[in-house]
Amino acid sequence: MPELRTIARHSGTVLVGQLATMAFGVADTIVAGRYSEQALAALSVGSAVFITVFIALMGTLQALLPIWAELHGARRTAEVGRSVRQALYLASFAMVLGIAGLLFPGALLQWTEVPQALQADVRSYLGVLAFALPPALLFRMYSTLNQSLGKPQLVTWLQTLSLGIKVPLTIWFAFGGLGLPALGAPGCAWATVATNWLLLAMAVGLLRTQPLYRPYALWRAMEPPAWRAIWHFARLGVPAGLSVMVEVTSFTLMALFIARQGIVSTAAHQIAANLAAVMYMVPLSVAIATSARVSYWLGAGDPKRARGAIRTGFKLGLALAVVLSLTMLAGHARIAAIYSSNAAVVAMAGGLLGWLAFYHLGDCVQALCVFVLRCYRVAVAPLVAYCVLLWGVGLAGGFVLAYRGIGPLAAHATPAAFWIASSSALALLAFILPLILWRAVRAYRPA
Numbered sequence: 001m002p003e004l005r006t007i008a009r010h011s012g013t014v015l016v017g018q019l020a021t022m023a024f025g026v027a028d029t030i031v032a033g034r035y036s037e038q039a040l041a042a043l044s045v046g047s048a049v050f051i052t053v054f055i056a057l058m059g060t061l062q063a064l065l066p067i068w069a070e071l072h073g074a075r076r077t078a079e080v081g082r083s084v085r086q087a088l089y090l091a092s093f094a095m096v097l098g099i100a101g102l103l104f105p106g107a108l109l110q111w112t113e114v115p116q117a118l119q120a121d122v123r124s125y126l127g128v129l130a131f132a133l134p135p136a137l138l139f140r141m142y143s144t145l146n147q148s149l150g151k152p153q154l155v156t157w158l159q160t161l162s163l164g165i166k167v168p169l170t171i172w173f174a175f176g177g178l179g180l181p182a183l184g185a186p187g188c189a190w191a192t193v194a195t196n197w198l199l200l201a202m203a204v205g206l207l208r209t210q211p212l213y214r215p216y217a218l219w220r221a222m223e224p225p226a227w228r229a230i231w232h233f234a235r236l237g238v239p240a241g242l243s244v245m246v247e248v249t250s251f252t253l254m255a256l257f258i259a260r261q262g263i264v265s266t267a268a269h270q271i272a273a274n275l276a277a278v279m280y281m282v283p284l285s286v287a288i289a290t291s292a293r294v295s296y297w298l299g300a301g302d303p304k305r306a307r308g309a310i311r312t313g314f315k316l317g318l319a320l321a322v323v324l325s326l327t328m329l330a331g332h333a334r335i336a337a338i339y340s341s342n343a344a345v346v347a348m349a350g351g352l353l354g355w356l357a358f359y360h361l362g363d364c365v366q367a368l369c370v371f372v373l374r375c376y377r378v379a380v381a382p383l384v385a386y387c388v389l390l391w392g393v394g395l396a397g398g399f400v401l402a403y404r405g406i407g408p409l410a411a412h413a414t415p416a417a418f419w420i421a422s423s424s425a426l427a428l429l430a431f432i433l434p435l436i437l438w439r440a441v442r443a444y445r446p447a
Helices: 002-035 037-062 065-073 077-103 106-111 116-129 133-148 153-175 185-209 211-216 227-261 263-299 303-339 343-375 380-403 415-443
Strands: none
Touching: 002 037, 002 133, 002 153, 002 185, 002 263, 002 303, 037 077, 037 106, 037 116, 037 133, 037 185, 037 227, 037 263, 065 077, 065 133, 065 227, 065 263, 065 343, 077 116, 077 133, 077 211, 077 227, 106 116, 116 185, 133 153, 133 185, 133 263, 153 185, 227 263, 227 343, 227 380, 227 415, 263 303, 263 343, 263 415, 303 343, 303 415, 343 380, 343 415, 380 415
């Protein structure tokens, strides 16, 4: 029971902060939907590209959590600060890579056949969000550090406060007023830029002033790059980041392939995608809290208690996933109506939310497995499974089902084809990844 309370309290705190951050996207979606269907469609495509870039890079940095949590569990406080400073070199490379991807999305938009009518708005949206990427990645490092120390409260307070800033800015920049012209979807992006830089400034202020961080000597002068340490980060972080990229692209590329079906399909998919991301915050928060505890106990030299933390985290995560899925099944039509006043969009989105209920169950299991596997330094096997199943079965299968047909099944050119295939892929992952985790736990030997 003490372990359950610790994981539940940690994950609950993380969840509040994650939901506050996800509310950025919810606010953008609702505001863009009320502004115009064109703005909502542009936001759907643009946010798919941004999320693909940001989440992949974020996954590389977030994979440092078990490294720092183990150092914390082993009481090697000074090494935590040194490790954080070295990780800044990896973060700098990630920023340059991500900004380039956002400023030059043309090849991706052409390959996925995004309609020309949308491309100008999408480029404008992404060009603005390039300025939001550096503070977003640096704040994610701050968040990962706090989670590894088992102290996510300050992160949550900052994320909750930032929501109160983001929402009014989004409404103002999108619809205009007080001398500012209506900017539509790019206005949502400018609001994100302003909020992210303010959020980072507050995080730096806390790092400088809070007693919590003093034992870790974070503010010592930057050492020259320690390539051995950076390589150690990359060995875990790069496969983890690529896994997240595969996961996210299998999800977000759906939006780009669905864009050719027209504005109604694109808008309906955006509603389902937004809710899928919000629901994912629950198992993600439990996975973060569980992995922090598992790594803590491994660093403390107690693998038995680490295994107990795994069991506790899975029980909590699966129970919450079942509740959320049943809620989505029961209220899919009413939930869809919150996002749009267009009857056709609401009707199509309601059907997609029914599939989302099944999609979420597999999403929960795979999230828990992948985060805990990183504690045991297993990152390549999940990457292979993701490539085969999420890209092969989910994305490619959805494309074939939507636009080519499979055997006796005729082409079904609606977003539902992609959600059916993706739900099937996640169900297979929910079977395979626990087997990989079981093997990793059994093979673990303390260093």
